[in-house]
Amino acid sequence: MIETDALVIGAGPVGLFQVFELGLLGISAQVVDALPHVGGQCIELYADKPIYDIPGVPVCSGRELVERLQQQVRPFAPTLHLGQEVSALQPQPDGRWQLRTSTGQAFLAKTVFIAAGVGAFQPKRLRLEGAEALEGRHIHHRLDSLPAHGQRVLVLGGEAPAVTAALELAEAGAAAQVTLLHRKDAFKAPTELLARLQALRDAGRIQVEVGQPLALRTADGGLQGLDILDAAGQTRPVAADHLLVRLGLSPRLGALADWGLALERKLVTVDTARFETSLPGVYAVGDINHYPGKRKLLVSGFHEATLAAFAAAERVFPGQPIHLQYTTTSPKLHERLGVSAPTGD
Ligand SMILES: Cc1cc2nc3c(=O)[nH]c(=O)nc-3n(C[C@H](O)[C@H](O)[C@H](O)COP(=O)(O)OP(=O)(O)OC[C@H]3O[C@@H](n4cnc5c(N)ncnc54)[C@H](O)[C@@H]3O)c2cc1C
Known part of the structure; x- marks a missing residue:
């Protein structure tokens, strides 16, 4: 049984960025993906095709985006559990969540982030x-x-x-x-x-x-x-x-549909302030979630992961103020990112 502050289901682009946003807030994460590698749809469906709508990156391929995200999360050293599907999610009396994967790995998590995209990629039978x-x-x-x-x-x-x-x-x-x-x-x-x-x-x-x-x-x-x-x-x-x-591979929603989450047309319903699901401490980000006006785009997922991380921080650090800090100027964030503070006047 691995005890963790945060468990991220899905190592697609949004799951990876979720790890980054959690890391900035001082929360380390475990990540599970059904695939033997990270990257989700970007790698499975369009690794060598160009993406033109990432802010500040005029063009990059699906593979390049995933490589950059991996580089970005490196300071937070998430533990990856690949080639296994999260098959069970159960509430615990202390408010935490117990999760189990298809290979028998168990987790006890204070917060859970469902970044499951269009579902777990499985080999076509x-x-x-x-x-x-x-x-x-x-x-x-x-x-x-x-x-x-x-x-x-x-x-x-x-x-x-x-x-x-x-x-x-x-x-x-x-x-x-x-x-x-x-x-x-x-x-x-x-x-x-x-x-x-x-x-x-x-x-x-x-x-x-x-x-x-x-x-x-x-x-x-x-x-x-x-x-x-x-x-x-x-x-x-x-x-x-x-x-x-x-x-080839095809995505399958799988066991997630039986976890008691409020769903709408096989998507997980969330609020747009915290991206929390109907289960407390369980958040849904990226293509898997649904809310009025949702657009299945990478930038939407990145925004959702940012707000979900702030919401989760309140749960991981109860009673502590959660301040917004800029990566540009915050010494604490520089320390977490492992970068040296700017010198000079
Ligand atoms: C051909 C194509 C081109 C696109 N081009 C663009 C574009 O130009 N710009 C843009 O913004 N968007 C684009 N998109 C959409 C973009 O790829 C998605 O919005 C994005 O991949 C969503 O990321 P995600 O992390 O939410 O989900 P995904 O990328 O689907 O990743 C989800 C991961 O979760 C894993 N998973 C699911 N369930 C489980 C489980 N129970 N246990 C373990 N693992 C699980 C899956 O195996 C998968 O790896 C494109 C999509 C396609 C198909």
Whole structure:
């Protein structure tokens, strides 16, 4: 059980900025995200596309924005718990909140910040009859859960995560066979990955199949492969012992909907002075919240995180005045930021 003043659910851009605003007020935070990395939609959906409406930053990519936010929160050294989803939130008699994640990590938090965006990003599942029963044994979403040694592995997907997985498998040399299945013989990935893919195809170490999965081929509870609909409209089998499904990620609201929060159309209702939810000490910021006039923009989320941090400070430091201080001039903020005070007259 980790005891903390603040727990931030979601390490998207708004969750990261929440950590910064809390840090300025002297509140350290733990951060949980379902993804194995920070950045939320900026990294998952538009890492290399330009953003033009961040104040003072005429243009930067989604990835650059996240890198800058990571740099900005560094003085506050938040502890990140990645690759796990917050699955439970329960009130405690002393006013704190107990939270639990999908990996079993528990937290006891004075304040909770839901910065869950459009939901926890989860791998898209293979929607074929019988697939659920084979998940974890013959159908995988992560490379490290795959027993590739001497096995025939079929990687499904047409973008960089699928290409990378096929390359890693083929280059490791442990799998008996590596096949990449996509609906066309064109992959969306950086040039360097495509060049490596071509080299391994030329060397016969990666096969590419063009088609769409139609049905699982199973025998005695095990997997034999897939039936696919090929480019010529014919159904044919592709042999495999294991499938590595890399069809992308989709967001899911998940357990959050059952935490007793007031919701409006799957968004968490908040007030616009404190960004507090219907649960005391639980705040919602960024794309996940709803209030009259809400616009799902990064600047809105950054503003919300600022006011939510001030509201939470009253709870973390009861009875103490919470002063507004400028980062430009406050020695206390300079100390927290780890920067030296300006010298001179
Ligand atoms: C293509 C595209 C372009 C955009 N361009 C712009 C733009 O130019 N300007 C602009 O202002 N906005 C833009 N946006 C919107 C902007 O990206 C969002 O407003 C912003 O990402 C919201 O940030 P967030 O931190 O609230 O949520 P997200 O970025 O969605 O991050 C939420 C994080 O929470 C995690 N999470 C959710 N639930 C849980 C849980 N239960 N447990 C653990 N983790 C959880 C998710 O995995 C995710 O990483 C764009 C959006 C898209 C899709």
